[in-house]
Amino acid sequence: MSPITDVEGRRLPLTRLDKVLYPSTGTTKGEILHYCAGVAGALLAHLHNRPVSFLRYPDGPEGQRFFTKNVPPGAPDWVQTAEVPRSREKSAHQVLVQDLPTLMWAANLVVEFHTPQWQAQEPGRADRLVFDLDPGSPATVVECCAVALWLRDRLADDGLPAFAKTSGSKGLHLLVPLEPAPSDEVSAYAKGLAVEAEAAMPELALHRMARALRPGKVFVDHSQNSAAKTTAAPYTVRARPEPTVSAPVTWEEIEGCADPAALVFRIGDIAPRLERHGDLLGPLLDPGRACPLPGP
Known part of the structure; x- marks a missing residue:
């Protein structure tokens, strides 16, 4: 029983x-x-x-x-x-x-x-933008942090605040709170920034998924902004060899990351982090923090 x-x-x-x-x-x-x-x-x-x-x-x-x-x-x-x-x-x-x-x-x-990046009452109208930064070996989350910092600053140029979490696997997710906008428009904007990231850091960033191009670089995956795609939720446990969590992180942690192990969080780490920091992704839930998607 x-x-x-x-x-x-x-x-x-x-x-x-x-x-x-x-x-x-x-x-x-x-x-x-x-x-x-x-x-x-x-x-x-x-x-x-x-x-x-x-x-x-x-x-x-x-x-x-x-x-x-x-x-x-x-x-x-x-x-x-x-x-x-x-x-x-x-x-x-x-x-x-x-x-x-x-x-x-x-x-x-x-x-x-x-x-998904949209809510049930408005299918296909995204209220957040996401980048999934995925390192190709021998690159690690350390290289993802460098790309994340570039994207943070580029988004800020457009008036968009970015928040970060570990994927719970090898990489990082960047999230931006948006005033609801059609997913295809958010996808187009995100792809444009991924292309810009590759142009700015050709030795480090990649906007295409082609496996042959991946070793040592960070794939700036913009595809999860598609209305049909989904992303691992904040705080979910991952089906990885250890019970790692997709955990919100501070920009200070990203700026200071020199060792991949520094951004690995397991289930026992999360309650103390919530006590110390609160929900670092709380601004994503505040309609007052949502920003309009920049125009073409």
Whole structure:
């Protein structure tokens, strides 16, 4: 029998809590659920009103992994969903993680949380811009930091504030709060800046994905601004060899990064960081901080 837990009045079966998901650290499923509950305030704020896609890895990162946008079978009837357009003729329903019971139900499935750059009530109208800075070996997050600083300053030239988080894998994500704008316009603007970054730092930055070009450089991935794409949510645990988290970071940490290990954060690091810094991505949630997308 699975233990039944009461979460804010919802009865949830939480299964196999002693199962080791991360053999390298001995981290169990129960510890992952405990982490999600402990940072729920910040995590839920960034999931709110965004249709969630799940990268599921029920047997740990080394087991089978599969990406799903549809509502998982057996979802409780109290889990909220949103109708999401997939094409001109079709739409689908995706989960909205609006409260702690839904968060814990989803975490029990063992998932990474991924969200689009738009909210459910305005599909395809982005309220944030994102760059995914992805290093090609032997480049690391240290090189990503150099590119991030260039992008921060270039965005500032256009009156746009940038905020940063680790990807929870090898790179960095930069995020900008926007007044809602069509995703295709945000994508075009982001691509233009990625091209500029490559022109300014040809030895370091790359705006094309071609694998042959990647070694030693940072791919400035602008594609996640597409309405159909998603990005790992802030504070989500990643399906990596260790239970690393996509963690907000300060610009001081980016400026001072000389060792890739300095920007690796695991589940045990996040609650103390929230106590020390608060939610460093809080400005993304403040409509007063949103800026208009620069014109052509």
